[in-house]
Amino acid sequence: MNLVVGAGISGCTIARELAERLGEEVLVIDKRDHIGGNCYDYYDDAGILVPKYGPHFFHTNDSRVWEYVQGFSSWRPYEHRVLSLVDGRLVPVPVNPTTVNRLFGTDIRTEDQMRTWLGENTEPITHPQNSEQAALARVGRVLYEKMFRNYTKKQWEMEPAELAPEVMNRIPVRTTREDRYFTDTYQAMPTRGYTALFQTMLDHPLISLELNRDYRQLASRPSSSPARNPSRIFFTGRIDRYFHDRNIGDLQYRSLEFLHETLDTPRLQEAATINYPSPEVPWTRITEPKLATGQESPKTTIIKEFPRSQGEPYYPVFSPGNLQLFEQYRSLAASEQKKGVFFVGRLAEYKYFNMDQAFANALALTDRIR
Ligand code: FAD
Ligand code: UDP
Numbered sequence: 001m002n003l004v005v006g007a008g009i010s011g012c013t014i015a016r017e018l019a020e021r022l023g024e025e026v027l028v029i030d031k032r033d034h035i036g037g038n039c040y041d042y043y044d045d046a047g048i049l050v051p052k053y054g055p056h057f058f059h060t061n062d063s064r065v066w067e068y069v070q071g072f073s074s075w076r077p078y079e080h081r082v083l084s085l086v087d088g089r090l091v092p093v094p095v096n097p098t099t100v101n102r103l104f105g106t107d108i109r110t111e112d113q114m115r116t117w118l119g120e121n122t123e124p125i126t127h128p129q130n131s132e133q134a135a136l137a138r139v140g141r142v143l144y145e146k147m148f149r150n151y152t153k154k155q156w157e158m159e160p161a162e163l164a165p166e167v168m169n170r171i172p173v174r175t176t177r178e179d180r181y182f183t184d185t186y187q188a189m190p191t192r193g194y195t196a197l198f199q200t201m202l203d204h205p206l207i208s209l210e211l212n213r214d215y216r217q218l219a220s221r222p223s224s225s226p227a228r229n230p231s232r233i234f235f236t237g238r239i240d241r242y243f244h245d246r247n248i249g250d251l252q253y254r255s256l257e258f259l260h261e262t263l264d265t266p267r268l269q270e271a272a273t274i275n276y277p278s279p280e281v282p283w284t285r286i287t288e289p290k291l292a293t294g295q296e297s298p299k300t301t302i303i304k305e306f307p308r309s310q311g312e313p314y315y316p317v318f319s320p321g322n323l324q325l326f327e328q329y330r331s332l333a334a335s336e337q338k339k340g341v342f343f344v345g346r347l348a349e350y351k352y353f354n355m356d357q358a359f360a361n362a363l364a365l366t367d368r369i370r
Helices: 009-020 064-068 097-104 111-121 131-138 142-154 194-202 213-221 320-337 354-369
Strands: 002-005 024-029 042-043 050-051 058-060 075-077 083-084 089-093 186-190 207-211 231-234 253-263 273-275 285-287 300-307 341-343
Touching: 002 050, 009 024, 009 194, 009 207, 009 231, 009 273, 042 320, 050 300, 058 064, 058 354, 064 186, 064 354, 097 111, 097 142, 111 142, 111 207, 131 142, 131 341, 142 300, 186 194, 320 341
Parallel strands: 002 024, 002 231, 024 207, 083 273, 231 341
Antiparallel strands: 042 050, 058 186, 075 186, 083 089, 253 300, 273 285, 285 300
């Protein structure tokens, strides 16, 4: 029997693949009282489908992943758009000609004009060493100060100059009026929600599930119990918690607190997500899930995101110290793998995986095992 620790994308994909393609038995455990990991969603008191751990928009260029997820849900096309409230105006994110025109009263109409504007405003930094340099190279000083610096300080409680360039490199800059947040070929939301998708994935005669079950609790089971002697373990929780007894230190994460508010109006926002870069506002963004799910209701629920240093581990902090510490965990993981323990997923690999990358990563692992 295989043991899968964690019922998020990584755990559910591995469980399904082991059961369906290898015909092997799998026990999936999760310490939470629900499946789906951080993609978990539910109907709130007003009957609105809302995410518990932050809004999730599916997008991918990976046709294997896209075909794979079709097997577990029908999908509703949805292209995510984000606006940012800057100097009292709503402007598109990522930066595009409309963003610049609205903020500076320019009249940029062509790609060439936008390239010229960027050429005149950005700084010639070819190999950014941190997120400030990455932003200066991409959008220039004025936009950096208005849209990115304070948002990033709120989100990370660090100056962008202290953060690795990867954080800001996630944000593209557009020379056309393209205002979709993602440009991937496939962009959609599961019609019945993410939790229903994971239920379908785990619905297999060879898969059993135990919720409210922490991996550490298994040690108290009788030594003859199959859960104590699995043929393989797939661990999708925090790698630093797995190796806690080695005392080499905790990996750092940023967390978020989500405040849900239900309003007596069918729709509030102009876009599903509005960003708030202002240092005067304590939240970073507000998302209105109905705009993405397409649900009809006379009410709407909005979710405000407040960055926190404590709480659920959401974002790995890519500082040199954390990355060095992770390297130590990675070598411990390599020796553990010889005993049949595999570390997979965003917490076990200390990576910022988008959903499609988490699916692809888990599929690649089961390919190797096959
Ligand atoms: P997780 O979802 O974290 O699952 C790990 C599971 O393991 C959890 O259920 C946990 O309870 C369980 N577990 C941990 N330790 C133990 C233990 N000791 N015993 C038992 N169980 C344990 N991606 C996108 O593509 N689009 C988006 O719009 C998007 N939005 C996001 C917004 C936020 C705020 C965040 C944080 C992430 C977002 N993502 C998005 C990324 C997406 O959430 C991840 O790709 C995905 O959740 C990764 O799945 P996973 O299974 O690796 O990890
Ligand atoms: N960011 C910013 N201003 C914005 C949007 C993003 O400064 O309006 C920065 C911020 O540091 C953020 C990073 O870009 O953490 C990545 O943004 P993304 O929207 O991808 O963040 P996520 O959805 O992962 O929270």
